Amino acid sequence: KTVYGANVIVFEGILAFANKELLKLLDMKVFVDTDSDIRLVRRLQRDIMERGRDVAGVIKQYNKFVKPAFEQYIEPTVQVADIVVPRGGENFVALDLIVQHVHSQLEKVSQGAALASAHQGQPLPKTLSVLESTPQVRGMHTIIRNKDTTRDEFIFYSKRLMRLLIEHALSFLPLKSVTVETPQGTMYEGKRFHRQRITGVSILRAGETMEQALTAVCKDIRLGKILIQTNLDTGEPELHYLRLPKEISEDYVILMDSTVSTGAAAMMAVRVLLDHDVQEDRIFLLSLLMAEMGVHSVAYAFPRVHIITTAVDKRVNEEFHIIPGIGNFGDRYFGTD
Known part of the structure; x- marks a missing residue:
């Protein structure tokens, strides 16, 4: 589906940086980094409370599949990021920097529109x-x-x-x-x-x-x-x-x-x-x-x-x-x- 009229589009996902063609379209690339212990704790809480699994099974899956996959496919993509944000949504300094950059990009777009409006009074285009x-x-x-x-x-x-x-x-x-x-x-x-x-x-x-x-x-x-x-x-x-x-x-x-x-x-x-x-x-x-x-x-x-x-x-x-x-x-x- 094509999106029209959006001033800002946020593309999110653990494999968001895997597609090289998509990377060319991104104005800013943010890698949200979370401590490995916190990632494990979150998985334990979710799988035990929401999926009815036991601790041993969760840890076994984590060590055998989840952790190796993260280290092979996700962690290396930090190299293409413009900003690395530790502590996620709790890092208000990083969030402020991101918001400021988005505003600056939007201002550039509005300046282009203002430039078009500035042609008023000039000769009408040949087209x-x-x-x-x-x-x-x-x-x-x-x-x-x-x-x-x-x-x-x-x-x-x-x-x-x-x-x-x-x-x-x-x-x-x-x-x-x-x-x-x-x-x-x-x-x-x-x-x-x-x-x-x-x-x-x-x-x-x-x-x-x-x-x-x-x-x-x-x-x-x-x-x-x-x-x-x-x-x-x-x-x-x-x-x-x-x-x-x-x-x-x-x-x-x-x-x-x-x-x-x-x-x-x-x-x-x-x-x-x-x-x-x-x-x-x-x-x-x-x-x-x-x-x-x-x-x-x-x-x-x-x-x-x-x-x-x-x-x-x-x-x-x-x-x-x-x-x-x-x-x-x-x-x-x-x-x-």
Whole structure:
């Protein structure tokens, strides 16, 4: 099982350092050392009280199997440890050092996020494509941004924008030149999409509203869904549900969300796709509206992902809403506000 959204992952076990590939992934390796007499006493207490064994049998097993196995397989791994902690949980000095180191590592991660946010006000990344703001597009934005727009009108004009956005995004897929014969017997030089599959993945719930526009223009397209919600206590995105089509690694993936403010949910969704072996430059992130912060964050973390939207707004407020924005798209679309 893959874990997403965790700031700290603790991997524990007596053979935790046995796998060399796993060792490469660990930021800090801690060996908790316990006196051999204490280990024997603990085993005696457990096996006699909980397993109904006698003292002689426990000691015989300890000397014949447990102690030799510890000396051969576990004790030598202390050499790869960054910190050796004697007395376990009673060693408060060692625990404080470990906690301080974890905090310092988390600060480095937050500094990377701050660096992405610092790009605000800078030129937008080249991987971003914004639908041309024609009078028609601007007119539809005026309607869906208006707080007094009825739900029926909001849905209707949102769907129109989604269709235009999908069509615009498809123009970035690789096409090859082909020649076909017309009914009049003349030749026409045209374009055709390569035979690789296209898969649509929506970030629930609001991203699901874009599926209809995608299926309307892409015949027999496969669909996947990702549910990512923000933890109200930590402010961090959390993955709650994932369903992707099989053998997605070679597909061009259109990742859909209605709005992107900070980019946190979008970045987690991209990370999920990459962990399923989708190539980064084959991921197209589509959204009706994005904030500059979200655009820069996604582009900073994943510089080869294509970012496509109908408009980019300047700011995000304290509640992480896009300003001037569109309101809560899901609530307005589904009528749950």
